Amino acid sequence: MAVTDMNAAGLRRDERLERLRLFGLASPALLLVLVILVIPVGWLFYVSFIGADGSFSLENYERMIKRKSYARIFWTTFQVSLLTTGLCVLIGYPLAYFMSQLPRKLANLCMITVLLPFWTSLLVRTYAWLVLLQKNGLVNNWAISLGLWDEPLKLVHNLNGTLIGMVHIMLPFLILPTYGAMTAIDRDYLKAASNLGASPRRAFWTVFLPLSTPGLFAGALMVFILCLGFFVTPAVLGGGKVILVSMKIVSNIELFVNWGAASALGVVLMVLTVTVLWVASRFLNLDRMTGGGH
């Protein structure tokens, strides 16, 4: 009895201490999250329930329900986000597939070019698109001189421009997790499929695509959620024609100095985003997507 109990209390204390030390390492980050996330979001909630006269009120939310324009803005935001995500999938998946089939060195080089835009300011990239896409911009001039179309097309300050810009900015977010999932697929799976009688095309549809979808979904989800709150690019390239929630928040503050209305929009946008994440996690294994699985 005495032998088995030997040092038991001391060993337990050591274990507790170890855990405490680990917690200590995490505390700066926890403090940071508290200060820059929890407190401001709490404050946002609080402000959204303050009316114009400074007292507690639901008027900010009532306005959203009463005015049709708000519903339209949310609907537009949803549509633009979905379209951007869809286009990113259509462009990004084949590109990621192409890269995953290249030799390692070449694939890394391609990856650098995919990530290159990250090293340029978002604003610069957005205005670059404005220059390229405007009425007498590079794209229109070249297309006309090549005879692709006769009149300058309206490529910017409308939905076209918004989508082109957003897809360009968002593409890396889709490609990264998709490419990651693809390179993790053991080549032997494809060999096995082929050995069992699958043509390269069949092997792709029955083995490669299903095994790469977790990465694709992770990327698509990230793009969609980032799009929901995107401001700079759609604001510049949409030219006021495509109003998203984020723009409405800005105009509420800058034009009308109505912090309550802006906060209420922010809260609704956040709730929507969390809902999307929650629904997605019900259908998909988020653990797998973030690499926690396997």
Place this chain on the structure above:
Amino acid sequence: MSSQVTQEALPITVRNVTKTYGRVHALDDVSLDVKSGEFLTLLGPSGSGKTTLLMVLAGFTRPDQGSLKFGDREMIRTPPHLRDVGMVFQNYALFPHMTVAGNVAYPLKLRRTPKAEIAERVERALETVQLGGYGERRIDQLSGGQRQRVALARSIVFEPRILLMDEPLSALDKKLRDRMQIELRHLHEKLGMTTVYVTHDQREALTMSDRIAVVNHGRIMQLADPQSLYEQPENKFVADFIGDSTFLPVHREGSSIVAGGTDLTVTRPVPEAEKHLLMLRPERVRLLTGPAPEGVNAFEATVTDLVYQGESYLLYARLRDGTEIAVRGAIRSETFAELPKPGATAQLGLDAADTVLIADTEG
């Protein structure tokens, strides 16, 4: 179960297949005949080319030149999905997004087999590998041995006439491996497919094969049945790779053959060569207690080490010319204590029938 054999097995004919990677000859002008229904093992160290040869058979590696026939059909340019050979991969390569039944049904679905027939054949294949009723399991719910069986079921369910296996047992623990070796052997007898099996494990090769092709540096060093391979290896590489052995240089003094200071009695055929080596297998050498009987070659030696290994002992002894050789013997309850201790002199005997001379050539 013999109803599973609906097609006859096919012979495989490999002719002058060469594959180079840069300057390395992965396969160096390899020719090989695998008989119809035979269990042939490609045995060799890693990097010997045995896996490359298997991949050429499966169609995953494109050789530089050569011919490959299944039966009468030339296959060398046929893509893998049209070759109709079963293959068990080293890591099993079971599709993680499908159930056990989904995996086994996969080759049948590709062949547009009717649904009812698929279900029946999948269950039958799973029963063949003793996994009846496991169809709905996910792959990650299976143990290593069960995965191995699923991989096997998937590779035989479409009744290929040729079955290829790439070190299928290497990931299993020893006990399971031993049992699976016997099971695979039985399965082969039952299904009768021409089987090409790759392994680096000589005991596995000896246990399972009808014939073994020992591969090294992209060439087949010897092709023979297990017993011939072990008893009468054709060259030093094979003698060294299969079984433990020590080699004694042999010189001729007039008409007699001398090794380790002993004038040898040789009854086996001596291969044509300039120089020879005497191959000594530890279990074929024994300790002599009295004078050497007729037909036994005796060597005088000093014991350097004696190791207890449970079912047997291993005794190391130095011959008069300085070569160290090993002697292995079974241990019964009384024997170990009576064995000579390090430092003692001992008489070692080798039956003339076990006195094997091999050609001393490099490679």
